Amino acid sequence: MTILVTGGAGYIGSHICVELLQHGYEVVVVDNLSNSSFESIKRVKAITGKDMKFYQIDILEQEKLDLVFSENTIEGVIHLAGLKVVGESVQNPLQYYKNNLIGTLVLCEVMDKYNVKKMVFSSSATVYGIPKKVPISEDFSLGATNPYGRTKLMVEEVLRDYYISNHNWSIVILRYFNPIGAHPSGKIGEDPSGIPNNLMPYVTQVAVGKLKELTVFGNDYPTVDGTGVRDYIHIVDLAKGHMKALEKTMTSKGIEVYNLGTGIGYSVLEIIAAFEKVSGRKIPYKFAERRAGDIAICYANPLKAKIDLGWIAKRGIEEMCADSWNWQSKNMNGYS
Ligand code: NAD
Ligand code: WQD
Numbered sequence: 001m002t003i004l005v006t007g008g009a010g011y012i013g014s015h016i017c018v019e020l021l022q023h024g025y026e027v028v029v030v031d032n033l034s035n036s037s038f039e040s041i042k043r044v045k046a047i048t049g050k051d052m053k054f055y056q057i058d059i060l061e062q063e064k065l066d067l068v069f070s071e072n073t074i075e076g077v078i079h080l081a082g083l084k085v086v087g088e089s090v091q092n093p094l095q096y097y098k099n100n101l102i103g104t105l106v107l108c109e110v111m112d113k114y115n116v117k118k119m120v121f122s123s124s125a126t127v128y129g130i131p132k133k134v135p136i137s138e139d140f141s142l143g144a145t146n147p148y149g150r151t152k153l154m155v156e157e158v159l160r161d162y163y164i165s166n167h168n169w170s171i172v173i174l175r176y177f178n179p180i181g182a183h184p185s186g187k188i189g190e191d192p193s194g195i196p197n198n199l200m201p202y203v204t205q206v207a208v209g210k211l212k213e214l215t216v217f218g219n220d221y222p223t224v225d226g227t228g229v230r231d232y233i234h235i236v237d238l239a240k241g242h243m244k245a246l247e248k249t250m251t252s253k254g255i256e257v258y259n260l261g262t263g264i265g266y267s268v269l270e271i272i273a274a275f276e277k278v279s280g281r282k283i284p285y286k287f288a289e290r291r292a293g294d295i296a297i298c299y300a301n302p303l304k305a306k307i308d309l310g311w312i313a314k315r316g317i318e319e320m321c322a323d324s325w326n327w328q329s330k331n332m333n334g335y336s
Helices: 011-022 038-048 061-072 088-093 093-113 148-163 201-208 235-251 268-279 303-309 317-330
Strands: 001-008 027-032 053-056 074-079 120-122 170-176 179-182 214-217 232-234 254-260 285-288
Touching: 001 011, 011 038, 011 254, 011 303, 027 061, 027 179, 038 053, 038 317, 061 093, 061 148, 074 093, 088 148, 088 235, 093 148, 120 148, 120 201, 120 235, 120 317, 148 170, 148 214, 148 254, 170 201, 179 201, 179 235, 179 317, 201 214, 201 268, 201 317, 235 254, 235 303, 254 303, 268 317
Parallel strands: 001 027, 001 074, 027 053, 074 120, 120 170, 170 254, 179 232, 214 285
Antiparallel strands: none
């Protein structure tokens, strides 16, 4: 069975490709490499000892995407292609709406033309906006606080409307919490361009000496130690969640949404402590003002995915930190 992975050269996509190949699927990747490199594709092949097809295509280019569907018998799509930097989306909203929203519309049109009706979509916990309480369940009210988040919310709505118009579709929307870690081989991992925006790649680049110190955004939140609390999830657990979601699209029609998180929140200082413990490296840090748009606490209620998909996150925070460190220390400059 052949699965198309859009954005398959990226951080999450490369780990999903490993899982797909190891589960016996044929894999076709479409990626414009705007935020990734072909090296990740080579490394996925090296880890699995299996081949997969790669097309360097922008999903906005409908004719080229059409060709991918005509050349391959695609049964389902895992749709990850998208831009994901919150601050950048505030600076350049049109680029985000075009890429994330229009890109998805183009993909759905081509899927429809080729009668491909199974999709797993990469949404985000960001669609919960500022949650009234934690843990966050799928039925909480939704609301984004920035253009990036709104693209995810809009795509969720588009997919719901599309299902209403055609009950033969089978769609699973996954709302990821904070993916970190890397494949235990250390061959693939997160490779942000420029200065990292997210906590873990910043920490690993401090540990490896590329950055001087971490800035901790805010120490006056109503949390265990005043720093922000998040639900960090190991990238391999996240990728395995996609296998379960894909199986769901194979066995039933409908549209469902699931949180992919551990259900446990860790503060920034707890992450630093866990990372220092497993890496043996000191992470110098300083406190600064809260980062605009950040919330105090965010963690999932992952029960629905456990009940419906039979999925739970198994890897703990030290394993996440150890695998992030393993990747960064073996790949000082990422894939380049
Ligand atoms: P990533 O940037 O590493 O991967 C996204 C991939 O999509 C990249 O390889 C990029 O080159 C590709 N891409 C972007 N626009 C494209 C287009 N128009 N056509 C073809 N390819 C395109 O990011 P990631 O962390 O792997 O995230 C994957 C998806 O998961 C994204 O949609 C992101 O919004 C979503 N997500 C990520 C996180 C996170 O914290 N990493 C959390 C929640 C949701
Ligand atoms: C985690 C914690 C920061 C960097 C973002 C997106 C979200 C989703 C996941 C895609 C917070 C603190 C961070 C630093 C710090 N992505 N921090 N110093 O903001 O929870 O979520 O990535 O969908 O949409 O918003 O993740 O890793 O940036 O921050 O103190 O240099 O670390 O304040 O408390 P976030 P993050």
